[in-house]
Amino acid sequence: MCTAAVYATKNHYFGRNLDLEFSYHETVTITPRNKVLPMRHMDDMVTHYAMIGMAFVVSGYPLYYDATNEKGLSMAGLNFPGNACYRPVAGDRDNVASFEFISWILGKCATVKEARVLLERINLTDDAFAKELPPSPLHWMIADPAESIVFEQTAEGGKIYDNPVGVMTNNPTFDYQLTHLQDYMNASASLPENRLIPGMSMNPYSRGMGGMGIPGDLSSASRFVKVAFTKMNSLSGSSEEESIGQFFKILGSVEQQKGCCRLGKDEKGNDLCEYTIYSSCCNMEKGIYYYTTYENSQITGVDMHHENLDGTELVTYELEKQEQIRMMN
Numbered sequence: 103m104c105t106a107a108v109y110a111t112k113n114h115y116f117g118r119n120l121d122l123e124f125s126y127h128e129t130v131t132i133t134p135r136n137k138v139l140p141m142r143h144m145d146d147m148v149t150h151y152a153m154i155g156m157a158f159v160v161s162g163y164p165l166y167y168d169a170t171n172e173k174g175l176s177m178a179g180l181n182f183p184g185n186a187c188y189r190p191v192a193g194d195r196d197n198v199a200s201f202e203f204i205s206w207i208l209g210k211c212a213t214v215k216e217a218r219v220l221l222e223r224i225n226l227t228d229d230a231f232a233k234e235l236p237p238s239p240l241h242w243m244i245a246d247p248a249e250s251i252v253f254e255q256t257a258e259g260g261k262i263y264d265n266p267v268g269v270m271t272n273n274p275t276f277d278y279q280l281t282h283l284q285d286y287m288n289a290s291a292s293l294p295e296n297r298l299i300p301g302m303s304m305n306p307y308s309r310g311m312g313g314m315g316i317p318g319d320l321s322s323a324s325r326f327v328k329v330a331f332t333k334m335n336s337l338s339g340s341s342e343e344e345s346i347g348q349f350f351k352i353l354g355s356v357e358q359q360k361g362c363c364r365l366g367k368d369e370k371g372n373d374l375c376e377y378t379i380y381s382s383c384c385n386m387e388k389g390i391y392y393y394t395t396y397e398n399s400q401i402t403g404v405d406m407h408h409e410n411l412d413g414t415e416l417v418t419y420e421l422e423k424q425e426q427i428r429m430m431n
């Protein structure tokens with residue numbers, strides 16, 4: 103499972119939890135403007151906007167999971183099994199392989215408005231990046247500082263949804279998540295009032311009871327509600343530290359601890375668990391990508407503007423996975 107969110111203070115922040123039972127060798131990866139990005143069916147992207155994000159780099163190609171470009175446009179792919187439907191090449195469309203999709207949109211568009219134009223004519227194809235890396239069934243959240251959308255390509259075709267909540271999880275389709283949210287419209291961050299039996303003395307016996315009923319399990323639909331509740335009620339100062347601190351708290355409301363989401367056994371008989379491998383938070387205006395990992399809760403940052411964005415080669419940073427504990431004595 104995975105969760106993505108966008109959050110606004112003085113700047114805007116975009117990020118996600120990556121929940122999975124294993125890790126590829128992902129790195130914080132900067133693609134400078136002149137790194138040639140080959141395309142399977144379209145013209146190669148010789149120059150494009152620079153971007154920073156989390157990617158698995160294979161044969162010099164950045165397979166992005168989530169990224170932000172130098173204009174602040176941001177995009178994340180989340181699992182969508184059973185619903186994502188990629189197609190063979192279609193003559194009248196922009197044919198983009200699913201693994202090229204993030205680079206394609208972020209390389210060419212500065213805003214969601216511009217992305218909508220490309221999305222209207224896209225056909226996500228079923229090409230595999232390599233034999234051992236078949237296409238992943240994904241759907242995507244795309245955001246700029248002004249608005250947020252979701253793109254899903256199902257058997258019915260491509261759909262663009264406005265995303266007024268600015269959060270996203272996994273299955274089922276996005277329209278379901280928005281409808282399901284309405285089941286919780288009575289939930290509040292304030293203390294509840296007695297509407298059940300007017301006249302009878304009923305007092306909240308604990309703080310936090312306004313949010314009673316908000317689900318706490320790790321299913322996709324429940325995480326959608328929980329993270330929407332947390333994000334929409336979030337208060338923080340507007341400094342960089344306060345903003346990113348609060349962003350990681352929002353993602354923390356739906357993170358997965360090892361052991362709580364079991365998937366059976368691996369071939370050696372060990373328990374297989376899905377857990378939050380990393381959480382990310384990118385300052386969309388400044389192009390600074392922050393992350394924590396399951397093992398290392400200290401926030402680490404990489405600033406794309408500290409690199410040569412006119413370069414031709416990828417810049418990658420290995421994840422800091424070792425816990426950093428500051429001893430006081």
Ligand SMILES: C[C@H](CCC(=O)NCCS(=O)(=O)O)[C@H]1CC[C@H]2[C@@H]3[C@H](O)C[C@@H]4C[C@H](O)CC[C@]4(C)[C@H]3C[C@H](O)[C@]12C
Pocket residue numbers: 103104120121122126158165166167179180181182183200201230231235236237238239240272273
């Ligand atoms: C599995 C990841 C999404 C996490 C998620 O949503 N988990 C929820 C699981 S579930 O709903 O409960 O089933 C996705 C996000 C980005 C994906 C990766 C990126 O798309 C980049 C490449 C794309 C290649 O085609 C496949 C490998 C891959 C490296 C992908 C592997 C995997 O599918 C990733 C890592």
